[in-house]
Amino acid sequence: MSDLYPYILSYSVSALEFAAAIIASIHYKKYVNSSEAYFLHFLWVTFFVDTILGSLLGLLFENKWLYYGYTGMSFLFYYWWYYSILTEKLYKKIIIVISTIFIILYVLNGINVELHKYSFVIGASFVLIFAGFHLHQLFNSDYTLMIKHKLSFWITTALVLFNIGMIPFILLSKYFNVWVFNSVFGIILLFLNIVLYGCYIIGFIWTKKKYNHF
Amino acid sequence: MDEKEIQSFLIISSVVLFLLIMTMISLFVLFQKRKNALLLKNEFAKKHFEQEISKAQIEIREETFRNISWELHDNIGQLLTLAKIQLQSDSSINEVKGTLDKCIKELRVLSKLINPEALKNMSLEQAISDEIDRFNRLNFIKSQLTIKGEQIKIDSKIEIVFFRILQEFFSNTIKHAKATHLDILLDYQTDVLTIMAKDNGLGFDLNKQKHSGIGLTNIKNRAKLVNANATFISEPNKGTELTITYHLNNENSYHSNS
Numbered sequence: 090m091s092d093l094y095p096y097i098l099s100y101s102v103s104a105l106e107f108a109a110a111i112i113a114s115i116h117y118k119k120y121v122n123s124s125e126a127y128f129l130h131f132l133w134v135t136f137f138v139d140t141i142l143g144s145l146l147g148l149l150f151e152n153k154w155l156y157y158g159y160t161g162m163s164f165l166f167y168y169w170w171y172y173s174i175l176t177e178k179l180y181k182k183i184i185i186v187i188s189t190i191f192i193i194l195y196v197l198n199g200i201n202v203e204l205h206k207y208s209f210v211i212g213a214s215f216v217l218i219f220a221g222f223h224l225h226q227l228f229n230s231d232y233t234l235m236i237k238h239k240l241s242f243w244i245t246t247a248l249v250l251f252n253i254g255m256i257p258f259i260l261l262s263k264y265f266n267v268w269v270f271n272s273v274f275g276i277i278l279l280f281l282n283i284v285l286y287g288c289y290i291i292g293f294i295w296t297k298k299k300y301n302h303f
Numbered sequence: 304m305d306e307k308e309i310q311s312f313l314i315i316s317s318v319v320l321f322l323l324i325m326t327m328i329s330l331f332v333l334f335q336k337r338k339n340a341l342l343l344k345n346e347f348a349k350k351h352f353e354q355e356i357s358k359a360q361i362e363i364r365e366e367t368f369r370n371i372s373w374e375l376h377d378n379i380g381q382l383l384t385l386a387k388i389q390l391q392s393d394s395s396i397n398e399v400k401g402t403l404d405k406c407i408k409e410l411r412v413l414s415k416l417i418n419p420e421a422l423k424n425m426s427l428e429q430a431i432s433d434e435i436d437r438f439n440r441l442n443f444i445k446s447q448l449t450i451k452g453e454q455i456k457i458d459s460k461i462e463i464v465f466f467r468i469l470q471e472f473f474s475n476t477i478k479h480a481k482a483t484h485l486d487i488l489l490d491y492q493t494d495v496l497t498i499m500a501k502d503n504g505l506g507f508d509l510n511k512q513k514h515s516g517i518g519l520t521n522i523k524n525r526a527k528l529v530n531a532n533a534t535f536i537s538e539p540n541k542g543t544e545l546t547i548t549y550h551l552n553n554e555n556s557y558h559s560n561s
Contacts, residue, residue, distance in 0.1 A: 250326060257319055258319050
Protein backbone atom coordinates (compact mmCIF):
# COMPACT_ATOMS: atom_id res chain seq x y z
CA MET A 90 0.00 0.00 0.00
CA SER A 91 2.76 2.42 0.94
CA ASP A 92 4.28 1.86 -2.53
CA LEU A 93 1.11 3.03 -4.16
CA TYR A 94 0.92 6.15 -2.07
CA PRO A 95 3.05 8.47 -4.23
CA TYR A 96 1.14 7.34 -7.32
CA ILE A 97 -2.22 8.12 -5.77
CA LEU A 98 -0.98 11.57 -4.80
CA SER A 99 0.46 12.20 -8.23
CA TYR A 100 -2.75 11.10 -9.97
CA SER A 101 -4.83 13.22 -7.64
CA VAL A 102 -2.83 16.31 -8.63
CA SER A 103 -3.23 15.39 -12.32
CA ALA A 104 -6.96 14.97 -11.77
CA LEU A 105 -7.12 18.44 -10.19
CA GLU A 106 -5.22 19.95 -13.13
CA PHE A 107 -7.56 18.20 -15.54
CA ALA A 108 -10.68 19.38 -13.69
CA ALA A 109 -9.43 22.98 -13.63
CA ALA A 110 -8.61 22.86 -17.37
CA ILE A 111 -12.03 21.40 -18.23
CA ILE A 112 -13.90 23.98 -16.16
CA ALA A 113 -11.75 26.76 -17.64
CA SER A 114 -12.72 25.52 -21.13
CA ILE A 115 -16.43 25.42 -20.28
CA HIS A 116 -16.43 29.01 -19.00
CA TYR A 117 -14.00 30.30 -21.63
CA LYS A 118 -16.52 32.75 -23.12
CA LYS A 119 -16.72 34.69 -19.88
CA TYR A 120 -13.09 35.76 -19.89
CA VAL A 121 -12.10 35.49 -23.55
CA ASN A 122 -11.52 39.25 -23.87
CA SER A 123 -9.04 39.49 -21.03
CA SER A 124 -5.44 38.38 -20.49
CA GLU A 125 -6.85 35.64 -18.28
CA ALA A 126 -7.83 33.86 -21.53
CA TYR A 127 -4.26 32.53 -21.74
CA PHE A 128 -4.79 30.67 -18.47
CA LEU A 129 -6.86 28.18 -20.42
CA HIS A 130 -3.83 27.29 -22.56
CA PHE A 131 -1.59 27.41 -19.53
CA LEU A 132 -3.76 24.95 -17.61
CA TRP A 133 -3.84 22.49 -20.51
CA VAL A 134 -0.08 22.77 -20.96
CA THR A 135 0.34 22.12 -17.23
CA PHE A 136 -1.82 19.04 -17.45
CA PHE A 137 0.04 17.62 -20.48
CA VAL A 138 3.47 18.37 -19.09
CA ASP A 139 2.66 16.91 -15.70
CA THR A 140 0.73 13.85 -16.78
CA ILE A 141 1.67 12.77 -20.27
CA LEU A 142 5.12 14.19 -20.91
CA GLY A 143 6.07 13.62 -17.27
CA SER A 144 5.40 9.90 -17.40
CA LEU A 145 6.63 9.38 -21.00
CA LEU A 146 9.87 11.25 -20.70
CA GLY A 147 10.34 9.90 -17.21
CA LEU A 148 11.02 6.54 -18.84
CA LEU A 149 13.80 7.93 -21.01
CA PHE A 150 15.67 10.31 -18.75
CA GLU A 151 15.30 12.11 -15.47
CA ASN A 152 12.29 14.37 -15.61
CA LYS A 153 13.90 16.83 -13.21
CA TRP A 154 14.89 18.87 -16.25
CA LEU A 155 11.39 18.79 -17.67
CA TYR A 156 9.99 20.07 -14.39
CA TYR A 157 12.71 22.67 -14.11
CA GLY A 158 11.84 23.91 -17.57
CA TYR A 159 8.17 23.90 -16.73
CA THR A 160 8.78 25.82 -13.47
CA GLY A 161 10.67 28.55 -15.32
CA MET A 162 8.04 28.79 -18.02
CA SER A 163 5.19 28.98 -15.53
CA PHE A 164 6.80 31.74 -13.48
CA LEU A 165 7.53 33.76 -16.61
CA PHE A 166 3.93 33.24 -17.68
CA TYR A 167 2.67 34.59 -14.34
CA TYR A 168 5.04 37.57 -14.61
CA TRP A 169 3.83 38.30 -18.13
CA TRP A 170 0.21 38.04 -16.96
CA TYR A 171 0.77 40.48 -14.11
CA TYR A 172 2.61 42.77 -16.51
CA SER A 173 -0.42 42.83 -18.78
CA ILE A 174 -3.05 43.44 -16.08
CA LEU A 175 -1.24 45.97 -13.90
CA THR A 176 -1.95 49.54 -14.94
CA GLU A 177 0.59 51.49 -12.95
CA LYS A 178 3.78 52.22 -14.89
CA LEU A 179 6.04 51.81 -11.86
CA TYR A 180 4.72 48.28 -11.25
CA LYS A 181 5.34 47.37 -14.88
CA LYS A 182 8.92 48.59 -14.66
CA ILE A 183 9.50 46.62 -11.45
CA ILE A 184 8.15 43.49 -13.14
CA ILE A 185 10.59 43.88 -16.05
CA VAL A 186 13.54 44.32 -13.69
CA ILE A 187 12.53 41.44 -11.42
CA SER A 188 11.82 39.12 -14.36
CA THR A 189 15.31 39.80 -15.69
CA ILE A 190 16.80 39.02 -12.28
CA PHE A 191 14.73 35.83 -12.17
CA ILE A 192 15.93 34.68 -15.58
CA ILE A 193 19.56 35.22 -14.61
CA LEU A 194 19.21 33.39 -11.27
CA TYR A 195 17.19 30.66 -12.94
CA VAL A 196 19.90 29.95 -15.49
CA LEU A 197 22.65 30.09 -12.86
CA ASN A 198 20.77 27.77 -10.49
CA GLY A 199 19.87 25.49 -13.38
CA ILE A 200 23.44 24.25 -13.72
CA ASN A 201 23.34 22.63 -10.29
CA VAL A 202 20.39 20.26 -9.70
CA GLU A 203 20.68 20.80 -5.95
CA LEU A 204 19.84 24.48 -6.43
CA HIS A 205 16.68 23.88 -8.50
CA LYS A 206 14.59 24.24 -5.37
CA TYR A 207 15.90 27.73 -4.78
CA SER A 208 14.84 28.81 -8.25
CA PHE A 209 11.33 27.83 -7.24
CA VAL A 210 11.54 29.73 -3.96
CA ILE A 211 12.86 32.85 -5.72
CA GLY A 212 10.28 32.64 -8.49
CA ALA A 213 7.46 32.09 -6.00
CA SER A 214 8.57 35.07 -3.89
CA PHE A 215 8.46 37.28 -6.96
CA VAL A 216 4.97 36.00 -7.79
CA LEU A 217 3.92 37.00 -4.27
CA ILE A 218 5.27 40.53 -4.81
CA PHE A 219 3.35 40.93 -8.09
CA ALA A 220 0.24 39.41 -6.55
CA GLY A 221 0.55 42.08 -3.86
CA PHE A 222 0.67 44.76 -6.58
CA HIS A 223 -2.42 43.35 -8.22
CA LEU A 224 -4.33 43.09 -4.94
CA HIS A 225 -3.38 46.71 -4.25
CA GLN A 226 -4.73 47.70 -7.66
CA LEU A 227 -7.99 45.80 -7.10
CA PHE A 228 -8.22 47.24 -3.63
CA ASN A 229 -8.22 50.77 -4.98
CA SER A 230 -10.85 50.18 -7.62
CA ASP A 231 -14.60 49.71 -7.64
CA TYR A 232 -14.00 46.00 -8.29
CA THR A 233 -13.80 45.57 -4.52
CA LEU A 234 -17.58 45.67 -4.47
CA MET A 235 -17.93 42.58 -6.67
CA ILE A 236 -14.58 40.99 -6.05
CA LYS A 237 -15.94 37.44 -6.10
CA HIS A 238 -16.91 37.86 -9.76
CA LYS A 239 -13.42 39.00 -10.77
CA LEU A 240 -11.35 36.14 -12.20
CA SER A 241 -8.00 37.87 -11.69
CA PHE A 242 -8.76 38.09 -7.97
CA TRP A 243 -9.29 34.34 -7.72
CA ILE A 244 -6.18 33.54 -9.74
CA THR A 245 -4.16 35.89 -7.55
CA THR A 246 -5.62 34.40 -4.37
CA ALA A 247 -4.77 30.93 -5.68
CA LEU A 248 -1.20 31.95 -6.44
CA VAL A 249 -0.76 33.72 -3.10
CA LEU A 250 -2.06 30.80 -1.04
CA PHE A 251 -0.16 28.18 -3.04
CA ASN A 252 3.15 30.00 -3.00
CA ILE A 253 2.91 31.20 0.57
CA GLY A 254 2.55 27.53 1.51
CA MET A 255 5.16 26.23 -0.93
CA ILE A 256 7.99 28.54 0.13
CA PRO A 257 8.21 27.42 3.78
CA PHE A 258 7.44 23.85 2.71
CA ILE A 259 10.48 23.70 0.45
CA LEU A 260 12.77 25.65 2.76
CA LEU A 261 11.82 23.66 5.86
CA SER A 262 12.06 20.28 4.17
CA LYS A 263 15.54 21.26 3.08
CA TYR A 264 16.31 22.34 6.63
CA PHE A 265 15.06 19.09 8.17
CA ASN A 266 16.82 17.28 5.37
CA VAL A 267 13.85 15.13 4.34
CA TRP A 268 13.07 14.23 0.75
CA VAL A 269 9.55 15.52 0.34
CA PHE A 270 8.39 14.39 -3.05
CA ASN A 271 8.22 10.67 -2.41
CA SER A 272 6.70 10.30 1.02
CA VAL A 273 3.79 11.36 3.14
CA PHE A 274 5.01 14.89 2.66
CA GLY A 275 3.28 14.63 -0.63
CA ILE A 276 0.07 15.10 1.27
CA ILE A 277 1.04 18.70 1.98
CA LEU A 278 1.72 19.14 -1.73
CA LEU A 279 -1.67 17.66 -2.55
CA PHE A 280 -3.33 19.96 -0.04
CA LEU A 281 -1.66 23.03 -1.58
CA ASN A 282 -2.68 21.85 -5.04
CA ILE A 283 -6.27 21.48 -3.85
CA VAL A 284 -6.14 25.08 -2.64
CA LEU A 285 -4.57 26.27 -5.91
CA TYR A 286 -6.90 24.51 -8.33
CA GLY A 287 -9.86 24.93 -6.00
CA CYS A 288 -9.44 28.72 -6.19
CA TYR A 289 -9.04 28.54 -9.99
CA ILE A 290 -12.20 26.45 -10.30
CA ILE A 291 -14.24 28.75 -8.04
CA GLY A 292 -12.94 31.73 -10.01
CA PHE A 293 -13.91 30.26 -13.41
CA ILE A 294 -17.37 29.32 -12.16
CA TRP A 295 -18.17 32.54 -10.33
CA THR A 296 -16.67 35.06 -12.71
CA LYS A 297 -18.93 37.25 -14.84
CA LYS A 298 -18.11 38.46 -18.31
CA LYS A 299 -18.60 42.15 -17.62
CA TYR A 300 -15.85 42.22 -15.00
CA ASN A 301 -13.16 40.66 -17.23
CA HIS A 302 -12.25 43.17 -19.87
CA PHE A 303 -8.59 43.95 -19.39
CA MET B 304 8.52 6.76 8.95
CA ASP B 305 10.79 7.39 11.90
CA GLU B 306 10.20 9.76 14.75
CA LYS B 307 12.30 12.51 13.25
CA GLU B 308 10.30 12.39 10.03
CA ILE B 309 7.01 12.56 11.89
CA GLN B 310 8.26 15.50 13.87
CA SER B 311 9.37 17.43 10.82
CA PHE B 312 6.15 16.56 9.01
CA LEU B 313 4.14 18.02 11.89
CA ILE B 314 6.25 21.16 12.04
CA ILE B 315 6.19 21.76 8.30
CA SER B 316 2.49 21.15 7.94
CA SER B 317 1.63 23.38 10.86
CA VAL B 318 3.79 26.22 9.51
CA VAL B 319 2.20 25.85 6.06
CA LEU B 320 -1.32 25.70 7.48
CA PHE B 321 -0.71 28.63 9.79
CA LEU B 322 0.57 30.79 6.95
CA LEU B 323 -2.36 29.84 4.71
CA ILE B 324 -4.94 30.62 7.35
CA MET B 325 -3.30 33.91 8.27
CA THR B 326 -3.19 34.97 4.61
CA MET B 327 -6.82 34.05 4.08
CA ILE B 328 -7.97 35.93 7.16
CA SER B 329 -5.96 39.05 6.31
CA LEU B 330 -7.21 39.05 2.71
CA PHE B 331 -10.79 38.68 3.89
CA VAL B 332 -10.55 41.38 6.56
CA LEU B 333 -8.77 43.82 4.23
CA PHE B 334 -11.29 43.45 1.42
CA GLN B 335 -14.25 43.51 3.78
CA LYS B 336 -13.06 46.79 5.28
CA ARG B 337 -12.38 48.28 1.90
CA LYS B 338 -15.77 47.16 0.64
CA ASN B 339 -17.56 48.90 3.49
CA ALA B 340 -15.58 52.08 2.92
CA LEU B 341 -16.42 52.03 -0.78
CA LEU B 342 -20.10 51.39 -0.11
CA LEU B 343 -20.17 54.38 2.21
CA LYS B 344 -18.42 56.51 -0.38
CA ASN B 345 -20.89 55.49 -3.09
CA GLU B 346 -23.78 56.20 -0.77
CA PHE B 347 -22.32 59.64 -0.16
CA ALA B 348 -21.82 60.26 -3.89
CA LYS B 349 -25.41 59.24 -4.53
CA LYS B 350 -26.65 61.66 -1.89
CA HIS B 351 -24.52 64.41 -3.35
CA PHE B 352 -25.98 63.67 -6.77
CA GLU B 353 -29.54 63.84 -5.45
CA GLN B 354 -28.75 67.11 -3.70
CA GLU B 355 -27.37 68.62 -6.87
CA ILE B 356 -30.47 67.55 -8.79
CA SER B 357 -32.72 69.14 -6.18
CA LYS B 358 -30.63 72.30 -6.34
CA ALA B 359 -31.00 72.42 -10.12
CA GLN B 360 -34.74 71.86 -9.76
CA ILE B 361 -35.06 74.69 -7.25
CA GLU B 362 -33.07 76.98 -9.50
CA ILE B 363 -35.30 76.16 -12.46
CA ARG B 364 -38.33 76.95 -10.30
CA GLU B 365 -36.82 80.25 -9.14
CA GLU B 366 -36.07 81.18 -12.71
CA THR B 367 -39.66 80.36 -13.63
CA PHE B 368 -40.97 82.60 -10.84
CA ARG B 369 -38.71 85.38 -12.02
CA ASN B 370 -40.04 84.96 -15.54
CA ILE B 371 -43.65 85.00 -14.36
CA SER B 372 -43.06 88.09 -12.30
CA TRP B 373 -41.38 89.75 -15.23
CA GLU B 374 -44.11 88.74 -17.64
CA LEU B 375 -46.91 89.85 -15.33
CA HIS B 376 -45.29 93.20 -14.85
CA ASP B 377 -43.90 93.97 -18.27
CA ASN B 378 -46.27 92.17 -20.58
CA ILE B 379 -49.71 91.65 -19.07
CA GLY B 380 -49.37 94.66 -16.78
CA GLN B 381 -48.47 96.85 -19.74
CA LEU B 382 -51.43 95.60 -21.76
CA LEU B 383 -53.83 96.29 -18.86
CA THR B 384 -52.36 99.77 -18.41
CA LEU B 385 -52.82 100.36 -22.12
CA ALA B 386 -56.48 99.26 -21.86
CA LYS B 387 -56.97 101.64 -18.94
CA ILE B 388 -55.44 104.55 -20.87
CA GLN B 389 -57.58 103.67 -23.87
CA LEU B 390 -60.69 103.76 -21.66
CA GLN B 391 -59.67 107.08 -20.15
CA SER B 392 -58.97 108.64 -23.53
CA ASP B 393 -62.33 107.50 -24.88
CA SER B 394 -60.89 105.19 -27.55
CA SER B 395 -63.32 103.00 -29.45
CA ILE B 396 -64.65 99.93 -27.67
CA ASN B 397 -63.13 97.72 -30.34
CA GLU B 398 -59.68 99.03 -29.62
CA VAL B 399 -60.06 98.35 -25.89
CA LYS B 400 -61.51 94.94 -26.69
CA GLY B 401 -58.52 94.16 -28.90
CA THR B 402 -56.08 95.07 -26.16
CA LEU B 403 -57.99 93.02 -23.58
CA ASP B 404 -58.18 90.06 -25.98
CA LYS B 405 -54.44 90.16 -26.43
CA CYS B 406 -54.04 90.41 -22.68
CA ILE B 407 -56.25 87.37 -22.08
CA LYS B 408 -54.36 85.41 -24.72
CA GLU B 409 -51.02 86.20 -23.08
CA LEU B 410 -52.45 85.27 -19.71
CA ARG B 411 -53.61 81.89 -21.06
CA VAL B 412 -50.23 81.13 -22.59
CA LEU B 413 -48.53 82.02 -19.32
CA SER B 414 -50.92 79.96 -17.24
CA LYS B 415 -50.40 76.96 -19.50
CA LEU B 416 -46.63 77.31 -19.30
CA ILE B 417 -46.46 77.31 -15.53
CA ASN B 418 -48.92 74.53 -14.84
CA PRO B 419 -46.95 72.20 -12.49
CA GLU B 420 -48.42 69.04 -14.04
CA ALA B 421 -47.27 70.09 -17.47
CA LEU B 422 -43.84 71.00 -16.13
CA LYS B 423 -43.42 67.64 -14.42
CA ASN B 424 -43.98 65.50 -17.50
CA MET B 425 -42.15 67.76 -19.88
CA SER B 426 -39.37 66.40 -22.04
CA LEU B 427 -36.13 68.24 -22.60
CA GLU B 428 -37.15 69.19 -26.15
CA GLN B 429 -40.51 70.49 -24.96
CA ALA B 430 -38.94 72.55 -22.18
CA ILE B 431 -36.39 74.09 -24.53
CA SER B 432 -38.96 74.79 -27.20
CA ASP B 433 -41.30 76.48 -24.67
CA GLU B 434 -38.43 78.62 -23.50
CA ILE B 435 -37.61 79.57 -27.08
CA ASP B 436 -41.25 80.35 -27.88
CA ARG B 437 -41.24 82.68 -24.92
CA PHE B 438 -38.13 84.47 -26.16
CA ASN B 439 -39.70 84.90 -29.59
CA ARG B 440 -43.08 85.91 -28.25
CA LEU B 441 -41.66 88.61 -26.00
CA ASN B 442 -39.16 89.72 -28.65
CA PHE B 443 -36.19 89.12 -26.36
CA ILE B 444 -34.06 87.47 -28.96
CA LYS B 445 -34.66 85.58 -32.20
CA SER B 446 -34.27 81.95 -31.28
CA GLN B 447 -34.42 78.67 -33.09
CA LEU B 448 -34.33 75.02 -32.03
CA THR B 449 -33.17 72.30 -34.40
CA ILE B 450 -33.51 68.61 -33.59
CA LYS B 451 -31.48 66.08 -35.55
CA GLY B 452 -31.76 62.33 -35.47
CA GLU B 453 -34.25 60.13 -33.72
CA GLN B 454 -35.10 61.32 -30.23
CA ILE B 455 -34.03 59.00 -27.44
CA LYS B 456 -35.53 59.24 -23.98
CA ILE B 457 -32.95 59.99 -21.34
CA ASP B 458 -33.25 59.90 -17.55
CA SER B 459 -35.40 62.80 -16.33
CA LYS B 460 -32.78 63.72 -13.71
CA ILE B 461 -30.22 64.17 -16.44
CA GLU B 462 -32.71 66.19 -18.49
CA ILE B 463 -33.17 68.51 -15.51
CA VAL B 464 -29.44 69.11 -15.32
CA PHE B 465 -29.16 69.79 -19.06
CA PHE B 466 -32.14 72.12 -19.00
CA ARG B 467 -30.73 74.04 -16.05
CA ILE B 468 -27.39 74.41 -17.85
CA LEU B 469 -29.14 75.75 -20.94
CA GLN B 470 -31.31 78.07 -18.87
CA GLU B 471 -28.20 79.53 -17.29
CA PHE B 472 -26.66 79.97 -20.72
CA PHE B 473 -29.83 81.67 -22.06
CA SER B 474 -30.04 84.01 -19.11
CA ASN B 475 -26.38 85.01 -19.61
CA THR B 476 -27.03 85.57 -23.31
CA ILE B 477 -30.03 87.80 -22.64
CA LYS B 478 -28.54 89.69 -19.71
CA HIS B 479 -24.98 90.26 -20.83
CA ALA B 480 -24.33 89.23 -24.41
CA LYS B 481 -26.55 91.75 -26.25
CA ALA B 482 -27.14 89.06 -28.85
CA THR B 483 -29.83 89.14 -31.52
CA HIS B 484 -29.84 85.47 -32.44
CA LEU B 485 -29.79 82.26 -30.45
CA ASP B 486 -29.54 78.83 -32.05
CA ILE B 487 -29.98 75.56 -30.22
CA LEU B 488 -29.23 72.16 -31.69
CA LEU B 489 -30.12 68.77 -30.23
CA ASP B 490 -28.26 66.10 -32.17
CA TYR B 491 -29.14 62.48 -31.35
CA GLN B 492 -26.61 60.04 -32.76
CA THR B 493 -26.63 56.32 -32.03
CA ASP B 494 -24.64 56.62 -28.85
CA VAL B 495 -23.99 60.31 -28.32
CA LEU B 496 -26.29 63.23 -27.65
CA THR B 497 -24.81 66.60 -28.55
CA ILE B 498 -26.51 69.76 -27.32
CA MET B 499 -25.23 72.95 -28.85
CA ALA B 500 -26.29 76.48 -27.95
CA LYS B 501 -24.86 79.43 -29.83
CA ASP B 502 -25.46 83.19 -29.67
CA ASN B 503 -24.10 86.01 -31.79
CA GLY B 504 -23.50 88.34 -28.87
CA LEU B 505 -20.51 90.08 -27.40
CA GLY B 506 -18.66 86.95 -26.42
CA PHE B 507 -15.69 87.07 -24.14
CA ASP B 508 -12.07 86.10 -23.91
CA LEU B 509 -11.99 82.67 -22.29
CA ASN B 510 -8.58 83.33 -20.80
CA LYS B 511 -9.38 86.71 -19.32
CA GLN B 512 -12.89 86.08 -18.19
CA LYS B 513 -12.64 86.07 -14.42
CA HIS B 514 -15.92 87.37 -13.13
CA SER B 515 -18.14 84.87 -14.94
CA GLY B 516 -15.61 82.11 -14.29
CA ILE B 517 -17.79 80.78 -11.50
CA GLY B 518 -20.74 80.45 -13.88
CA LEU B 519 -18.65 78.52 -16.40
CA THR B 520 -17.20 76.24 -13.74
CA ASN B 521 -20.67 75.68 -12.39
CA ILE B 522 -21.93 74.61 -15.80
CA LYS B 523 -18.94 72.32 -16.30
CA ASN B 524 -19.34 70.75 -12.87
CA ARG B 525 -23.02 70.18 -13.44
CA ALA B 526 -22.27 68.43 -16.71
CA LYS B 527 -19.60 66.30 -15.05
CA LEU B 528 -22.12 65.23 -12.43
CA VAL B 529 -24.10 63.35 -15.06
CA ASN B 530 -20.98 62.15 -16.92
CA ALA B 531 -21.42 64.69 -19.69
CA ASN B 532 -18.85 67.07 -21.03
CA ALA B 533 -19.44 70.81 -21.45
CA THR B 534 -17.13 73.01 -23.52
CA PHE B 535 -17.23 76.71 -24.30
CA ILE B 536 -15.98 78.44 -27.40
CA SER B 537 -16.02 82.20 -27.29
CA GLU B 538 -14.18 85.19 -28.66
CA PRO B 539 -14.84 88.89 -28.15
CA ASN B 540 -17.53 90.08 -30.60
CA LYS B 541 -17.91 86.65 -32.14
CA GLY B 542 -20.53 85.18 -29.85
CA THR B 543 -20.45 82.25 -27.48
CA GLU B 544 -20.96 78.58 -28.16
CA LEU B 545 -21.69 75.91 -25.58
CA THR B 546 -21.45 72.24 -26.49
CA ILE B 547 -22.59 69.43 -24.22
CA THR B 548 -21.76 65.87 -25.22
CA TYR B 549 -23.36 62.97 -23.43
CA HIS B 550 -22.82 59.26 -24.05
CA LEU B 551 -26.24 57.68 -24.16
CA ASN B 552 -25.15 54.25 -23.00
CA ASN B 553 -23.62 55.29 -19.67
CA GLU B 554 -26.91 56.30 -18.16
CA ASN B 555 -26.96 53.53 -15.60
CA SER B 556 -23.60 54.26 -14.13
CA TYR B 557 -23.96 57.95 -13.47
CA HIS B 558 -24.01 57.94 -9.72
CA SER B 559 -21.47 55.27 -9.01
CA ASN B 560 -18.84 57.33 -10.79
CA SER B 561 -19.89 60.76 -9.72
